[in-house]
Structure formats: C-alpha cells, structure tokens
Amino acid sequence: MTAESILNLGEITTQNSYRCSKQRNLILDTLVESKKHLNAQELYELVRKKRPKISLGTVYRNLNLLQKLGLVNTIYHHGKKRYDGRLETHYHILCVNCDEMTDLEVDGLSDLGIQVDPKTRFRILENGLIFFGICPTCHIEL
Amino acid sequence: MTAESILNLGEITTQNSYRCSKQRNLILDTLVESKKHLNAQELYELVRKKRPKISLGTVYRNLNLLQKLGLVNTIYHHGKKRYDGRLETHYHILCVNCDEMTDLEVDGLSDLGIQVDPKTRFRILENGLIFFGICPTCHIEL
C-alpha cells in the first residue's frame, strides 16, 4: 500500500512538473494509512514523528497540492478543513454526540443528481452529502 | 413580513429571557428580506445603511444567538459561515462557475434518512446536502 501510493504520487507529480519530495510522499502516505479524516494540525503531528523538522506550512501546502492533483479530498467539519485519503465515492456521517466523522457506506445514492436534474435548470455535477446522527458507540452510552 | 418577524422575535426572545434590541431586530429582518445567503460582513454592510453605528461584532453575536434560537440557519460556503433566514427544509446548490449559492426545490429527498438507516447502525437525525453544478445563467454564458 505504501509502495503503491509512492508510485502513484511519483507518476502524477512528474506528469504535472511537480516534484515528489520526501515530505510530500510522507504526508500522503500518512493520511492514507491513517484511514481517518485528519485536519492539517493532526496530520502534522503524525508526520512529525517520522520527520521532526517538517513544518506545518509544508503540510498545508502539500495538502492543497494533493487536493488539486485529485489525490486527497477535502471535507469540512464545523467549517474547518479535513482531509480524506480515500478516493472512491462515499459519504460521511458526523455523530452529534461524540463529534466523530465516519465513512458511511450507502448504495443507491449515486443517482441523486438524476433525481434532482429534471426539476431544475441546473446542470448537476456532483453532490456533497453529510449526515448527522448518533453513532453505534454513542447509542449504547446514552 | 417585517411585522411578523418582529413579533416572532419579540416572543421568542422574551421566552428565553433575552431582549429584543433594535439591532437584533434589524439584523434578522434584513437577512430574511434579502432572501440571500449572506455572510456576516455582507449583512453588516446592509444593516449599516439603516444604523451606521452598528458594529460587526454585534452582527456576529446576534447571528449566533439567532441560530441558537432557531431563527436562522447556518450554511458553510468554502468553509466560511453564511446565514439563511429561510427556515423551511430546502437544499442548496453552489454554482462552480460563478460561485453563487442558490436555493434548490426538490421533492422526494426528505426520505434520505430512511434510505440510509437500514444499511448502518447509525441513527440518522438529519442530513446536510449540497449540490455542485452550473446554474442557468452560467449555462448560457459558457
């Protein structure tokens, strides 16, 4: 998995005349492997364990570039950016109790655009859908 | 409509032992009448036309309170807060060309929670759905 993403990043950066720096590589790898929705600060703290001299600015700059290259997705959590290294279409749920954001696997929502399209004169490109609810863990605790 | 919202605000603030100040009133009224999704700065500039001494801090403080009282909704636009004085359930579309956010009237989406619920162990409370597309005006221009 690590090797894959390194390969992937190398190709894509070269194609776009960017470079595949150690930092950029590490940032992407760490995000993907975390399987979480980290903000820049959290990712910075993880990455720093392997490369203590890295700066927060570098993390921000790289996340912006990786987003532009389509290698990570940005999601907002209370108006703050978080990053998602998972690229397949999926949705998120925010637990209103513990505030954790989790991936949600749902079929049959990919035609949302189709549902909407005929009713408006908008050309729908994609949708951002976030659910608010109570996660299984908090169910039990409440 | 103005009278309505004043009445409404008066009742609700009293019930919650808040007060119905001239500023609070004006802020709510101006937002509702604009029928737009304004950010605090934009609303501040509108409100200042009628009450030049009002401060931006007051606009922020009141928007937060009005949100808590359920009289306005907060929506995020590129991670920044915008406020919506329309309270009925509706969705928004963000035009990726002109960046305008517009209300979207769609039936048959209110059962989104029901679609999702059986597939997960989450208890869905509500959803935040935003569409990204191209608005009729930009269609023509492109």
Add this chain to the structure above:
DNA sequence: GTCAATGCAAATCCTTTGCATTCGG
C-alpha cells in the same frame, strides 16, 4: 544547474471576546 519545495515566521482572514457603557423590560 534550474526551479520546485522546504522551514521559518510574519501576515491574513474570519470569528470571538473583554470591557466599559448603554438600553430594554
């Protein structure tokens, strides 16, 4: 060698907050 990327710190943008004063009920 060239130009992109880094580390660092300062700057920016949006939003919140502290405080003395004013106003609503």
Add this chain to the structure above:
DNA sequence: CCGAATGCAAAGGATTTGCATTGAC
C-alpha cells in the same frame, strides 16, 4: 434598577504567504 446587549478594539484560531535556503530531477 438589573442584567442583557452594544461598540470598540484586541485577541484567537486556521490557513496562507514571503523569503532565503535546500533538494529533486
């Protein structure tokens, strides 16, 4: 009158940016 709300300015948090130096190709 009492406590909530205001205006003002300063502070706060997240993100971006300028610049000299380093590193990738």
